[in-house]
Amino acid sequence: TVEPNLLLLNKKIFSNADIVLPLAIDDRLKNDIEIVKLYIANNDNYSQGNSIYKNKGNVNQNRFKYTPAINSKKLIDLILDSLRIKKIDMILRLNCEGAEDDLIYNFSEAKDINLLGVLGSLKDINEIKGKNSYDKLFNFLEKNKIKFLPFSGDISTWLEAHKFIISLIGK
Secondary structure (H helix, E strand, O other), rough: OOOOOHHHHOOOHHHHHHOOEOOOOOOOOOOOOEEEEEEEEEEOOOOOOOEEEOOOOOOEEEEEEEEEOOOOHHHHHHHHHHHHOOOOOEEEEEEEEOOOHHHHHHHHHHOOOOEEEEEEHHHHHHHHHHHHHHHHHHHHHHOOOEEEEEOOOOOOHHHHHHHHHHOOOOO
């Protein structure tokens, strides 16, 4: 689990994760790791909509917390180095408030990762980076046969996402 909002790390859900990385993911960085602003959404420090993108509609540009950030290629290197596996099939569960496309492109290009699918929400790409970026990502997913399924706190998204995961187990 990667979570940039350090205030959320005390929530019980994170105690179930094998690893929690208190980082934002930002491919705009000049260095592999930097400190960035995490803009507060809906005037709620605990909002899951907090974002590193100040042009996200529900954030206040004057209200932010500082958080460490890593570029996605460095994150991939860290994951692969720690797993010490030659080749890995992977499903990404993403809700990165606009950084999803960078992660999808870079995970799919990593030589030791076979990206099978993406679960989550991609709507923030349209809001933050525009319709061209959004359409480009869906064309990329289709061209590369990477399955995308909505998966969120909305229980109506759970069945199809779980069916997809179960279909891959044991392959």
